[in-house]
Structures are given as C-alpha cells and as structure tokens.
Amino acid sequence: LENVKDLVKPSFFGWHPHGWAWKAILKLEDQKMGIDVITVGDELDRMGKLSEFQTYDTKSPDRVGLGHLRTNGKPRNAVSYAANVVDYAAKKTMTDVFSQGSYWAENGRHAADIKTDVTQLLDDVPTFSTKTLQHTDSIADAVTMASNRTDRASRGEIEYIKTGFKDLDDLFGGGLEAPDFAIIAGRPGSGKTGFLTTIAGNVARARKRPALFSLEMSNQQVAMRLIAAESGISYSKQKSGKLTESEWADYHEGAKKVKAYDIELNDLGGITLSQMRQELRRMGKVDIILVDYLQLMRAEQKHGTREQQVGEISRGLKQIAKEFNTPLIAGAQVSRGVDGRKDKRLILSDLRESGSLEQDSDIVMLINQLDKANPFIIDLAIAKHRNGAVGIVDLIFVPHLTKFENATKRKVIFQ
Numbered sequence: 001l002e003n004v005k006d007l008v009k010p011s012f013f014g015w016h017p018h019g020w021a022w023k024a025i026l027k028l029e030d031q032k033m034g035i036d037v038i039t040v041g042d043e044l045d046r047m048g049k050l051s052e053f054q055t056y057d058t059k060s061p062d063r064v065g066l067g068h069l070r071t072n073g074k075p076r077n078a079v080s081y082a083a084n085v086v087d088y089a090a091k092k093t094m095t096d097v098f099s100q101g102s103y104w105a106e107n108g109r110h111a112a113d114i115k116t117d118v119t120q121l122l123d124d125v126p127t128f129s130t131k132t133l134q135h136t137d138s139i140a141d142a143v144t145m146a147s148n149r150t151d152r153a154s155r156g157e158i159e160y161i162k163t164g165f166k167d168l169d170d171l172f173g174g175g176l177e178a179p180d181f182a183i184i185a186g187r188p189g190s191g192k193t194g195f196l197t198t199i200a201g202n203v204a205r206a207r208k209r210p211a212l213f214s215l216e217m218s219n220q221q222v223a224m225r226l227i228a229a230e231s232g233i234s235y236s237k238q239k240s241g242k243l244t245e246s247e248w249a250d251y252h253e254g255a256k257k258v259k260a261y262d263i264e265l266n267d268l269g270g271i272t273l274s275q276m277r278q279e280l281r282r283m284g285k286v287d288i289i290l291v292d293y294l295q296l297m298r299a300e301q302k303h304g305t306r307e308q309q310v311g312e313i314s315r316g317l318k319q320i321a322k323e324f325n326t327p328l329i330a331g332a333q334v335s336r337g338v339d340g341r342k343d344k345r346l347i348l349s350d351l352r353e354s355g356s357l358e359q360d361s362d363i364v365m366l367i368n369q370l371d372k373a374n375p376f377i378i379d380l381a382i383a384k385h386r387n388g389a390v391g392i393v394d395l396i397f398v399p400h401l402t403k404f405e406n407a408t409k410r411k412v413i414f415q
Contacts, residue, residue, distance in 0.1 A: 012089035120274035164202025176327035186367030192331040204261035208287040215296035229403040230254035273316035293331030311356035
C-alpha cells in the first residue's frame with residue numbers, strides 16, 4: 001500500500017464502487033487502522049456507499065460482497081495493479097481530450113489553438129512510470145551513487161555545459177549540469193539579453209546545441225547579434241548596411257560561422273509553458289535552454305495576482321529543466337527598489353514580482369555595473385548556488401557588439 005497510495009486516486013477506477021472502496025482503504029490507512037474485508041466494509045457503510053458495492057457480487061449477500069478480494073490478487077503485485085488502474089484512467093482521460101479536440105475542430109476554432117490546448121490537456125494526464133516509485137533509497141545506496149559520480153568526474157566522464165566564461169564555469173565546478181535552473185537578473189538595459197546570446201554562441205561554438213526562446217526580439221534580431229559577436233560588425237552597422245569593403249568581408253565570414261551553429265531559435269511572444277514544451281519536443285535533444293526573459297512569458301492560469309503567475313512560470317521552468325534533462329537559464333527583471341538605496345549592488349530580494357524565483361532556482365546571477373569610471377566592467381554576483389559556492393566574477397561587456405567576454409584581469413571572490 002505504501003508504494004501505491006500516492007499514485008492511485010479514487011476517481012481513476014472505471015467502476016465507481018471500486019473507487020469508493022479505495023477511498024475507504026486510504027482513509028483507514030490514514031487513521032492507522034487495520035485493513036481487511038470487515039474494516040473496509042464498515043468504512044463503506046459509514047460513507048453511505050456499502051449498497052453500491054454489494055451489487056458487485058449478487059451471489060454473496062454478506063455484509064460487504066468483498067470476499068472474492070481475499071483470494072484474488074497478491075500484495076506483491078500491488079504496483080502492477082496500480083499501473084493498470086492508472087493506465088486505464090489515463091486512456092479514458094485521453095479519449096475525453098480527443099473528443100474535446102474534435103468538438104473544437106468541428107466548431108470553428110483555429111488548428112493552432114486546438115493543438116496548443118490539447119497538448120496542454122494531455123500534459124496534465126497522469127501516466128504510470130516506474131520512475132514514480134524511485135523516491136526512496138537507503139543511505140548506503142545514495143552514497144554508492146555519489147561515489148560513482150565522483151569517480152566519473154575524476155575521469156572526466158561528466159559532461160558539463162560550459163558558459164564560455166572561465167571563472168564562472170570554475171565556480172560552478174566545471175560548468176552547468178542538468179537539470180540546473182539558473183536565473184540571470186539585472187536592471188533594464190544591463191545586458192541580460194547579451195549575456196544569454198553570448199552563452200548561446202559559446203555553447204554552439206563548443207559543438208553543443210542550445211535552444212533560445214526570445215520573447216523580446218525576433219529571430220532575425222538574435223541572428224544579427226550573434227553575427228555582431230562573431231564578426232565584430234555592430235548591430236547598428238548591419239542595420240544600416242553601410243559597411244566598408246573590409247567590413248563586408250568580416251561580416252560574411254561571421255555570418256558564415258553563425259549559420260553553421262546548431263542553435264534552435266523561437267521568438268513567440270508571450271509563450272506559455274505548454275507551448276514551450278511543445279516546441280522543445282519538436283526541436284529534439286538540446287543541450288541547454290535559454291529564456292529571454294521570464295516575466296514576458298504568459299501564465300496558463302489567467303486568474304490570481306501577477307506574483308502568483310510568475311511563481312507558476314518559475315516552477316514550470318524548473319520542471320521543464322527536469323523533464324528535458326538539461327540546464328535552463330532564464331533572464332529576469334529586478335524591482336526598482338534598488339534605485340532608492342545608497343548601495344546599488346543587487347541582492348536576491350530585488351528579484352521582481354515573485355519570491356518564487358529565489359526559491360525555485362538553483363543558481364541566481366545578478367548583473368552589477370558598479371565601476372562608474374569603467375561601466376563596461378560587469379560585477380557578476382552569484383548570489384545563490386544551491387550545490388556550490390557563491391561569489392563574484394568580473395566580466396567585460398562590449399556594448400556595440402552586445403556581448404560579454406572574460407575579463408583580462410580576473411577578480412574572483414569566493415564566499
């Protein structure tokens with residue numbers, strides 16, 4: 001019972017009396033009562049559902065009509081029985097979803113909207129997986145797994161996703177690892193987009209496959225930024241088309257390199273979590289997910305406060321990192337509270353609209369421009385690191401190319 005009580009809901013059973021019996025069993029378990037034919041029958045009677053169950057076996061006019069359960073079924077097969085019940089419930093729900101989709105199709109809804117809503121409904125269908133049961137390990141098993149991982153790391157067998165910023169990757173213990181959920185936060189215009197596009201280029205240059213969801217810029221604009229970073233020809237010059245002969249040569253060489261990148265781009269504004277999942281499935285395996293930026297996403301649930309909606313998005317992005325087994329970095333805005341402080345260094349509580357961002361994330365990076373004499377020196381504070389050190393890393397922001405680089409003179413402070 002311990003292995004299946006959280007997997008099977010009373011509503012999953014195809015015949016209602018079975019659902020009532022399961023509800024009675026769960027109630028007895030919750031009350032730490034013994035569970036047998038008699039106690040289940042008594043509980044059904046208290047629930048006013050005994051008569052419904054008695055119709056199951058017309059040959060057994062006894063108090064419960066459950067006598068056949070004593071000999072049919074074995075406790076050791078409980079997980080298999082649970083799998084059958086969950087599978088039945090899932091298929092029934094899927095049938096209802098498909099019927100709803102058919103109704104929408106016959107009544108004038110657009111195919112794209114139907115696809116999005118049906119996909120979301122199917123994502124919510126509970127299905128059985130043996131992974132669901134893998135929540136508990138003995139400490140001995142956990143230590144064995146930890147030791148094996150450390151051994152693999154010593155042999156260089158752990159594959160990290162490197163940001164391309166050496167000091168940052170060192171602070172992360174080699175780079176990002178699935179399913180890290182990281183936030184890069186800063187004031188408007190502080191370089192969040194440049195940070196994310198720079199990482200996209202660095203990852204692609206390392207022959208990895210990033211996916212960049214750009215909610216603020218078009219895919220063409222993202223491509224122009226990547227070309228600027230690769231060629232040295234600024235975005236504004238690309239936009240005007242006023243290039244010298246040598247600049248054209250550099251531009252074409254940079255564009256050729258960027259064209260060879262294996263980067264997936266999506267510029268759907270106000271994308272929802274279900275739409276993002278749908279796009280990631282279409283893209284296939286990616287090595288890192290980049291989102292620019294989180295507060296521009298649209299919540300599935302339109303009710304509730306903005307803070308609650310951002311919390312829903314934050315939790316959803318963390319779940320996506322787990323589902324697709326890949327690190328995910330999302331940009332985030334900070335509140336204007338910092339403007340009224342003497343100390344302009346960003347802190348965790350500056351994250352805008354939701355404490356969930358701080359709670360859900362594994363890593364929080366804050367972009368600070370504190371050197372007034374040289375505003376292009378970026379003080380990147382790793383303010384939260386669930387599995388490692390926090391600290392400060394210096395980077396250089398190149399504004400005309402909207403990209404970040406490693407600082408020549410590195411300042412790394414580990415805390």
